[in-house]
Amino acid sequence: MTQNYGELTYPEIAGQSEALQGAWEQLGKQQEFITNYLGNKKYEEVVFIGSGTSYYLALSAASTFRKWTGRSASAYPSSEIYLFSEQAVAGNKNKLLVGISRSGESSEVILALDSVKGKPEWTTCGITCDVESTMAKNVPCLVSPLGKEKSTVMTKSFSSMTFMLQVAIAKAGGQQGYVAELQQVMSLSADTVTRGQVEAKNMIDTHSELNKFIYLGMGTYNGLAHEACLKLKEMSCVWTESFGTLEFRHGPKSVIEPGTMVCVLLSESARAFELKVAEEMQAYGAYVVLITAEKGEDTSFADLVFEVGGSSLSDEARAVLYMPLVQYIGYYTALREGRNPDSPRNLTQVVKI
Incomplete structure (x- = not known):
């Protein structure tokens, strides 16, 4: 480095x-x-x-x-x-x-x-x-x-x-129930940050073949998927895109080939549908990453499953727990590419027009 x-x-x-x-x-x-x-x-x-x-x-x-x-x-x-x-x-x-x-x-x-x-x-x-x-x-x-x-x-x-x-x-x-859920999220956050760093570094260090990165999410996680894509693009300048999870099947999936990472920000609301998409992409040759509240037999096919905890919480409340892993993926991919994550090409901290 x-x-x-x-x-x-x-x-x-x-x-x-x-x-x-x-x-x-x-x-x-x-x-x-x-x-x-x-x-x-x-x-x-x-x-x-x-x-x-x-x-x-x-x-x-x-x-x-x-x-x-x-x-x-x-x-x-x-x-x-x-x-x-x-x-x-x-x-x-x-x-x-x-x-x-x-x-x-x-x-x-x-x-x-x-x-x-x-x-x-x-x-x-x-x-x-x-x-x-x-x-x-x-x-x-x-x-x-x-x-x-x-x-x-x-x-x-x-x-x-x-x-x-x-x-x-x-x-x-x-909604005091959601307020209480978010208080639980604070208690889970430090662990997801620590483990996210380890998992992201290991994935990037051991899979140099990955050269396309795709992030998929639905509902509240759709905005998170777009943000995960942007982090990687800003820091590393590699090829990356983001889509709604099921929408990805309607044309964009044609880009999948070996060397492509597909990361699904898995909700509990649509878990079964989203996992079908992930399995399909793996069959086309993708390296599949799942970020989820909890592992299960239904996620065992994936190449990497990152648990954030809080399976009893609403999908919306867990949102910030999904971010450390994808931020670190951007960070370590930038280092792999010889780029400084602190100073992305063509960018400034404040954009003015």
């Missing part, structure tokens, strides 16, 4: 359990935000926006919001609201716009929030990791205090903001 490669990214992936705890504690001080915004039923549509990783976080947040509150929610890239808001969201609805940005400085998020300012049908708020950021000064924000990062690539910031939004959504919906 080239000296100093990954010196920022590695401890940030490793530090996400502490970041979850920090988000939990901070949220205890921000109940007024939950009451005024996410829990306020006057909003007929809650619109989550972000760019890049933050957009994938928005996808998962909107999915969780719909399931846990029974209310309408959607997710869009920030630019869609800034440039195409009338095509994205019906104009006659009373809407809450939730901006998501690690730095709070992403131009597209700020432009989107500013673009609806003063319009009576829109209210704005956000979530960030920087309390001193432009976004945090412009709109009321949840703040993940330990999510801030030095590396270009988002890792613990993604996990901590995902977790923080989930706790806020559970509280907004009066």
Whole structure:
């Protein structure tokens, strides 16, 4: 390994359990935000926006919001609201716009929030990791205090903001059962981080033939699959794609051949269907990785099964437990390719336009 490669990214992936705890504690001080915004039923549509990783976080947040509150929610890239808001969201609805940005400085998020300012049908708020950021000064924000990062690539910031939004959504919906589930997730997190590092390193070190990487997920895990793909692409510049698990069978599976890793973020809700897809891909020559709550006879065919625990928890609550393994896969693939995960090609920590 080239000296100093990954010196920022590695401890940030490793530090996400502490970041979850920090988000939990901070949220205890921000109940007024939950009451005024996410829990306020006057909003007929809650619109989550972000760019890049933050957009994938928005996808998962909107999915969780719909399931846990029974209310309408959607997710869009920030630019869609800034440039195409009338095509994205019906104009006659009373809407809450939730901006998501690690730095709070992403131009597209700020432009989107500013673009609806003063319009009576829109209210704005956000979530960030920087309390001193432009976004945090412009709109009321949840703040993940330990999510801030030095590396270009988002890792613990993604996990901590995902977790923080989930706790806020559970509280907004009066779902104390989900709040309790998320408290259990905190207790499982450190172990998944530790084991994720070991499993990812071993897989990349012992399978140099892997040159295509595909991530599949459904429901709340669809956004996670896209984020897993982006982590690998950003850090290592290898060929990678992401799809809905069953959608992958409708054409894209033609790319499968020996040397392809297919990682399925396995839900309990659709477990049997998703495992059929995984078995089919293995038959075509794929190296199959399953991330799941619990191993079983039905997963024994896979090349690697990574258990996160929490089989009694909802799929949505387990979301952040799926991230350490895929983040470390991106990290170790970058090192294998001779690339520095801290400084991806062509990228900066804050994207401005």
